[in-house]
Amino acid sequence: MYRLMNKSLLLLIIIIGITSCRPADREVQRTDADYQQAVADFYMSLGASQTDQSRFAFNKMNDVAQAFPKESAAWANLAVYAMRQGNFDLALDRIGRSLELNPEHEDVLFLAAIIDSRRGDMAGSIAYLQRAKAAAPENLRIRYALIQEMEREDDIANSPQIRENLLMLHDMIPQNQVVMIELVRLGVKEQDLELAGRFFDKMGEQTSDWDSDTQNQYRLVEGLIDEENISGLSLELSFLRSGLESHPRFQDDLLQVQLPPTDVGYLITEFIYLPAPEVKVAAPDLDVQLEKLPLELPVDRASWVKGVTLLEDSPPFPVGITNGEVVVDQNVRLQFPGNTDTLLPVSAAIEIDYNYNFRNDIAVAGDNGFRLYRLNGDQTFTDVTIETGISSTVRNGSYYGLWAFDMDMDGDLDILLARQNGSPLVLRNNGDGSFTEDEPFRGVSDVRNFLWADLTGDGAPEAIMLSVNGTVVTFNNMRGGRFSEGVTLAENAAAIAVADLNADGQFNIISVDVDGMFVKHRYNLRYAEWQSDIIIEQSNTSIDTGSARLFIADLDNNGALDLILSNAEQTTIWLGDEGRNPVLLDKVLPGGIVNVFDVDGNERLDLLGISEDLTPFHLKNEGTKNYNARSIRARASGDLGDQRINSFGIGGEMEVRSGLLYQKQLISSPIVHFGLGEYNEAQMLRIIWPNGSVQAEFAELGMGATIFNEQILKGSCPWLFSNDGEEIHFITDALWRSPLGLRINAQETAGVIQTFDRVKIPGQYLNPVNGIYDLRVTAELWETHFFDYAGLVAVDHPEGTEIFVDERFVFPAPDLSTRLMQTPRPVARVTDDNGNDLTETVSEMNQTYIKPFRKTAYQGLVEDHSIVIELDSNKPDSGEWLILSGWLRPTDSSINLALSQGSVEPPRGIKVEVLSGNSNSWDVLHEDYGIPAGKLKTILIDLENAFNSEENRKVRLSTTSEIYWDGIFQARKMDDSLISEIKLEPVLQELRYRGFSEWNRADAVSPKLPTYSEVASTAQRWRDLEGFHTRFGDVSELLAEIDGRYVIMNAGDELILHFESPGEPAEGYTRSYIFVSDGWVKDGDYNTEASASVLPLPYQGQADYEYSDAGNLFNDPVFQRHSEDWVNYHTRYITPHIFRSALLFNQ
Known part of the structure; x- marks a missing residue:
């Protein structure tokens, strides 16, 4: 006994000794390795939470909690992660741990309140919010959340406290329109017209920037207040708020007082227990050395030089122009169409992969014309200028320069040619080696620089131009190759560039005028207008538009962007400091810098220049602080079956984060350089590809030097799931026949074939649980869904x-009646064009697929191919069905637009031919039988009376659509009257926010399918369509019948549909199900019409989607017909704010 106690005591002493040595029990130093790892893990977790890596985010935050158990921010964040997965037991445990450590911390209390609220415990939520308000009375969101929760609990009993808190909020933020309209609403609700009138008048002081319809609504409400018309006030005031919701300023005011509607809770972004990290950007290297050295070129003199990347797996190297030639190397020289005796503009030549073979070609423009040289596989070049099909006038024109960009965002690079005199010309890439001449930019001439970047945050890049007279003009991208009238931002600029200098996630135009003053031109998202701010008063450098060149790059690799201004005489550099402010580098440097380029591949950017006597040189960059850097290449997924983005992602955006260091840069060349300061690695990378899709990579998860674009569908309609009592299964997608604004070519959009939809749910995937059938419909892609009806038929x-x-999917729409047949049996044989026997693969439904085709460059389009189906000899007297199940990889609006511009034919539907007996000729049964309507779909071909003979019956299916077949069967027809269809009564129809499923693909020929049990993310995954969506909760009234009143779903939303079971089927019968729905889908593809917004709204009987750039909610006919739905249901206004600022954390 004594010995046992001694052992126990010894063990206790050891445990105490170990725990007393934990880092959490001594003062933590910022230099400690475990602290630095915790910082990395903490911020990596925050970043991962904004992607589809929710498990990785949880694990990283859990590492922080385990390493430092006293860090309550980690425990609180773990509670949020658990809540987002629907695991409230774990959420309560983790928030409890955080509360034990910091019981009066405002964020911990606020998160505890949010968790209780989502659990339905309003009293608990209010109690936590009261404590949070006491801990942080200045916190606007806590006070507003308390107001909302108290109103939900009992608006009458809590009225005095609601009023008190609203008035306090107004005192704190007196110009906030949300608070003012809530005070007006409170006054109307309580029939206190003095209160309502007082704050309504205050709102009136801000109406000058409202649109005319909202101003008219304001006057209508004003009249009702004057008349003391209480009965009409509440409704009309709600309409006023609906009008205000679309105003950026109102949305900004809303974010002051509440979380974005796409957020499930929020994450604490700073340590509570551990010391805060000190360094975001490292100190500038003011002792950096820039030594002038010769540049290794095959020639001694050059009028142009640039570092170019021609091959994706080779390092960049310098190319020069001299004596009328582009000198690639000792053996390769290409004619330059112009005078090369003097210094050429930086834009005289470009690298461009115009033909999508992942080799950069060379295009040049001079005062004697334009030339395009194709890089061949043997690394020789071929002049293909005439083959492009452009006119001799264009080929032989006089040009200042040229630039590559994707004007219509269709996945291939176009060329902008700047005439020496006159308006710029665009050569639109047709995708087949030819180009079409276009002039989309009116009102600007004699262009000397061109930039392409998203300045307004809507994803579509703006065109920015500098004219010879110093005018800076920007053209807003209206999508589909259309641009607004030009807006003049400056009139005496000498040079321009685009960058996110202050790392706020938004690109700005930086201009320097002839006196050397630097100005930042920023599009103010709150007021939807341009603002200009001086960055540097004067650089003491007199410059002109002809010789000035402005570059923005991180020369010293400290993590802040630097300004490099060069003219013929000198070069001046400002290094970004710890606050990202420009600090003049006190060095005398030669002028003539024409390019920024890492000459020796050591992750330090050097400066290429040409002296006045045309001698090329470089300023070798050698630092004294040895900061780290990372160069990243972007690449499309492949040269076959894609072409949604250009080869190297030109026009896209990259964001990196390491700890607290955040940076954002344009992809304007195949290699993007990031300085990292003292961080060893870019811990996280987020790419927004030019087509709008998003991808995240993590160093810890194997991020490579080249990032290949993931081929995921941006749009594919809502997804249907069913519950078998043990597991929730993905069934298929719905509403495939009613796309809104889907472009089929440059001039036309697809019509709405049919809003009504029926899809089968196999019996084994749906079983009643406590007498209830459970269905889920999720919105997970870049789409808005409009559900007018949702029902279930047994x-x-x-x-x-x-x-x-x-x-x-076919026009006209197919008959969607339920068809009865004997249990299908495999066909006798299936072969492809090459005689390969595919029978075994398609003889059963097991999610193994045949791929009887070769892909083209485009997603959804494959080479013309056929399969031949040989039927067995057991022909029934009653007729027969051919049943084919599989999935389709579709095109999208941008791909359809690209295909329509050239000679490439769009995908064709299935051509059905039959052969029988001894005949050798095929008879056409259906010229265009359509395609499977999405994922895991079945099509039926009626073979009754299809054959001339009962022997040797064969069916040939030919198409250029990308269809993968899982099963091919034949079955005897049966009398449809033998079936009994029972329309089931809904007992629950509820909209909620869920997030996004984990997606997995078994192999290259299988579709990416969602796993319902795994929520990959709850963050705003897409640049959502802006506008009103249906609030969460009961939506049964909207889904009861097909009447034009519908549920509007955003990405991340979920419809929960419960139906009462009618009991077991009769003896000798089995049961299957049909999901019945009606509605529309609109995706966010940049070339889908009106794809940035929910408006205009669809309506029943609409053959073609009627869109207008000028439309708004008040003049939309659907709103006018069902306006009260925007009071009772469609009150959740969605913007892409969180998508834009995903990695900024504190916004």
Whole structure:
């Protein structure tokens, strides 16, 4: 006993000794390795939470909590992660741990309140909010959340406290329109017209920047207040708020007082227990050395020089122009169309992969014309200028320079040619080696520089031009290759560049005028207008538009961007300091800098220049602080089956984060350089590709030097899931036949074929749980869904039979009736064009697919191919069905636009031919039978009376659509009257926010399918369509019948649909199900019409989607018909704010 106690005591002493040595129990130093790792893990977790890596985010935050158990921010964040997964037991445990450590911390209390609120515990939520308000009375969001929760609990009993808190909020933020309209609403609700009138008049002081319809609504409400018309006030005031919701300023005011509607809780972004990290940007290297050295070129003199990347797997190298030639190397020289006796503009030559073979070609423009040289596989060049199809006038024109960009965002690079005199010309890439001449930019001439960047935050890059007279003009991108009238931002500029200098996630134009003053031109998202701020008063450098060149790059690798201004006489550099402010580098440097380029591949950017006597040189960059850097290449996924983005992602954006260091840069060349300061690695990378898709990579998860674009569908309609009692299964997608604004070519959009939809749910995937059938419909892609109806039909049919619906996309729409047949049996044989036997693969439904085709460059379009299906000899007397199940990889609006511009034919539907007996000729049964309507769909072909003979029956299916077949069967027809269809009564129809499923693909021929049980993210995954969506909660009234009143779903939303079971089927019968729905889908593709917004709204009977750039909510006919739905249901206004600022954390 004594010995046992001694051992126990010894063990206790050891445990105490170990725990007393933990870092959390002594003063933590910022230099400690475990602290630095915790900082990295903490901020990596925050970044990962904004991507589809929710598990990685949880693990990284858990590492912080385990390493430093006293860090309550980590425990609180773990609670949020658990809540986002729907695991409230774990959320309560983790928030409890955080509360034990910091029981009166405002963020911990606020998160505890949010968790209780989502659990339905309003009293608990209010109690936590009261404590949070006491801990931080200045916190606007806590006070506003308290107001909302108290109103939900009991608006009458809590009225005095609601009023008190609203008035306090107004005192704190007196110009906030949200608070003012809430005070007006409170006054109307309580019939206190003095209160309502007082704050309504205050709102009136801010109406000058409202649109005319909202101003008219304001006057209408004003009249009702004057008349003391209480009965009409509440409704009209709600309409006023609806009008205000679309105003950027109102949305900004809303974010002051509440979390974005796409957020499930929020994450604490700073340590509570541990000391705060001190360094974001490292100190500038003011002792950096820039030594002038010769540049290794095959020639001694050059009028132009640049570092170029021609091959994706080779390092960049310098290329020069001299004596009328582009000198690539000792052996390769290309004619330059112009005078080369004097210094050429930086834009005289460009690298451009115009033909999508992942080799950069060379295009040049001079005073004697334009030339395009194709880089061949043997690294020789071919002049293909005439083959492009452009006119001799354009080929032989006089040009200042040229630039590559994707004008219409269709996945291939176009060329802007700047005439020496006159307006700029665009050569639009047709995708087949030819170009079309276009002049989309009116009102600007004699262009000397061109930039392409998203300045307004809507994803579509703006065109920015500098004219010879110093005018800076920007053209807002209206999508689809259309641009607004030009807006003049400056009139005496000598040089321009684009950058996110202050790392706020928004690109700005930086101009320097002829007196050397630097100005930042920023699009103010709050007021939707341009603002200009001086960065540097005067640089003591007199410059002109002809010789000045402005570059923005991180020369010293400290993590802040630097300004490099060069003219013929001298070069001046300002290094970004710890606050990202420009600090003059006190060095006399030669002028003539024409390019920024890492000459020796040591991750330090050197400066290429040409002296006045045309001698090329470089300023070798050698630092004294040895900061780290990372160069990253972007690349499309491949040269086959894609072409949604250009080869190297030109026009996209990259964001990196290491700890607290955040940076954002344009992808304007195949290699993007980031300085990292004292960080060893870019811990996280986020790429927004030119087509709008988003991808995140992490160093810890194997981020490579080249980032390949993931091929995921941006749009594919809502997804249907069913519950079998043990697991929730993905079934298929719905509403495939009613796309809104889907572009089919440069002039036309697809019409709405059919809003009504029926899809089969196999019986084994849906079983009643406590007498209830449970369905889920999720919105997970870059789309808005409009559900007018959602129902479930139970189909009882005899054992030994099966039912199907013809799930095709075709015009005219197919018959969606339920079809009864004997249990399908495999066909006798299936072969492809090459005689390969595919029978075994398609003889059962097991999610293994055939791929009987070769891909083209485009997603959704494959080479013309056929499969031949040989039927067995057991032909029934009653007729027969051919049943094919599989999935389709579709094109999208941008791909369709690209295809329409050239000679490449768009995908064709399935051509059905039959052959029988001894005939050698195929008879056409259907010229265009359509395609499967999405994922895991079945199409039916009626073979009754299809053959001339009962022997040797064969069917040939030919198409250029990208279809993968899982199963091909034949089945005897049966009398449809043997089935019993029971329309089930809904008992719950509720909209909620869920987030995004984990997506997985078994192999290259399988679709990416969602796993419902794994929530990959709850963050705003897409640049959502802006506008009103349906609030969460009961939506049964909207789904009850097909009447033009609908649920509007945003990405991340989920419809929960419960139906009452009618009991077991009769003896000898089995049961399958049909999901019935009606509605529309609009995706966010940049070339889908009106794709940035929910408006205009669809309506029943609409053959073509009617869109207008000038439309707003008040004049939309659907709103006018059902306006009260925007009071009772469609009150959740979505913007892409969080998407834009995902890695900024504190915004």
